[in-house]
Amino acid sequence: MTSVLAVAKHAGVSTATVSRVLRGSLPVTAETRARVLEAVEQLGYQPNEMARSLRSGRGRGVALVTGDIEQGVYAALARDVQAELESIGLDLLLFNLGHREDRLHHLLERAPSLGLRGVLLSSPHVMDMARIGPVVEAATAAGVDVLSVSQDLSDFGLRSIVHDNVGGAAAAVRHLCGRNRGPVAFIGRIATSAIGRARFEGYRKGLAEQGQAPDPTLVWDISHGYRADAGYRVTGKALADGLRFRSVVAASDELAIGAMAAVADHGLSVPGDVAFSGFGNLEWGVYCRPSLTSVALDTEAIARAVGQTFSAGDNGAALPACRVIPTQLIVRQSA
């Protein structure tokens, strides 16, 4: 592979000058610049990223830490963040925890030696900050930007970019109550998911607006399970137990479709007997029948905010500690 040295010789300059032209840092004569660029062009020179990283102290990689990339929302986030990072010359490394949260600690520990430019935490799990805190600080001190892109961790000094989960869930409850769809049940991970908690909080808030409080028998915490099957089982059990509810706010579209299947398999109709609202506004929710009413999340906006943070450089201090991205209820057939 051709190196700076080859380019320098070809252009009749020093390696320092080549580097300066390519960095665009210090001033260089227009003609020197042109000669260097021509040499780069002719030799097809590509700067060695490993050498550059070593010398400058860190690389261009940003790790996205997900809990479960197979969930539609995280796949969308990965896509949008990758596109955004690529546009500013950064690479996305994917770390899927698969709900084994202990691996996060290990990754954060290694982040500086890997030369990571940043770490984006998007696992919804409730973070054990007592354990994670020290290693986050060490990474930050070493120049790794650690951001939270799912839950608000600004109290722990982590810049956060989060959806308005409370507002989204409250809007769903408001919509359902407006159509006289009470009692409203809730399905989500509450004990183990910070996002689930926020959505439950929105559910509670929405009910409070109607002068109601959550009925504990209609709050279904599926912290032991995940995705559609959890929604299916918990809803099936509720029906078998004879609980009365006219609608369900599910903390994800996956949970919602599982719950709808349970209702259908129980011989009830959607939305006639039970109405549903999900979270994520995933594509398949638009095409299942009945189509799924859902709180839309704006992963592109998250990605843009992430990009801003990495572009900000030293004046990043001006950015807010916690940025909240609005959510929007999209009404379809299920509610």
Next chain:
Amino acid sequence: MTSVLAVAKHAGVSTATVSRVLRGSLPVTAETRARVLEAVEQLGYQPNEMARSLRSGRGRGVALVTGDIEQGVYAALARDVQAELESIGLDLLLFNLGHREDRLHHLLERAPSLGLRGVLLSSPHVMDMARIGPVVEAATAAGVDVLSVSQDLSDFGLRSIVHDNVGGAAAAVRHLCGRNRGPVAFIGRIATSAIGRARFEGYRKGLAEQGQAPDPTLVWDISHGYRADAGYRVTGKALADGLRFRSVVAASDELAIGAMAAVADHGLSVPGDVAFSGFGNLEWGVYCRPSLTSVALDTEAIARAVGQTFSAGDNGAALPACRVIPTQLIVRQSA
């Protein structure tokens, strides 16, 4: 950050010895080894990955190139490949082409200077090998292992790991015909997707087994569109045009759910009037109603085969040029 030098001093040995202990390469006395390991432990030493990469000529990153990470199958592949790579000490970089195939060329060009250990091509697009070939060769020559994990490119010298798409589609047709569900239509990307072509080939083969040939009016190439909306539109048009068909083989679950929605919106029933079979066996297909019959893909098996390739080292020559992973039809309510 603590470096080898610090560890060496602490252990009273040279940096070379520290490196040998950590690499586990050349022989070292048990006690020297113990001293070094203790120093590593006490200082919390983590080898600098950037320096190691520079010195050894390449890093530990493997790029996964997808066409559309939001499609369930690719998200599952990303998850499984990441887990497999992590188990052998490699990192996954995600490059989502977003169906802009020109970017593949650019990535392959940069692969050596990025120090990539490998590139996994999982875009389904028909590759322009005349254009891609030279840059693949250059990357390979520079030590980057380029694999195809979606389409068979072994004729072009690329080790390939692919699903049995032909067999899967043929099995779907066989199942539908066995239930007297002809005429059978096909939806997929044919002109622009190598995977779509393979599935179409399986469709043709399945029909041939019944002594039939494809009816051109029932072969719907959606090379201009993607995902559920394309399935919805093309099926809606077929219904509006008054075409007669009793079942549909869709080249993805996304296309299938879109097509099912079109049938439902047309006032017909699934599977009563039209039966459906998809590809991917995605989770939401299990819970939509009617649930979706689908050809299951084994992304874990793909991931394992990828891991084997990277673990193989020099005796990788023993691995087959093209490995075919079996697929399996999962019958549910839609067919």
Next chain:
DNA sequence: CTGAAAGCGCTTACAG
């Protein structure tokens, strides 16, 4: 079995 030394390919003070 171990150490001294060179070098991977860059970038960046330091001089001029």
Next chain:
DNA sequence: CTGAAAGCGCTTACAG
């Protein structure tokens, strides 16, 4: 505005 030189933190022949 440009060059000579040092050095980022490792690994690996080369000696011993």
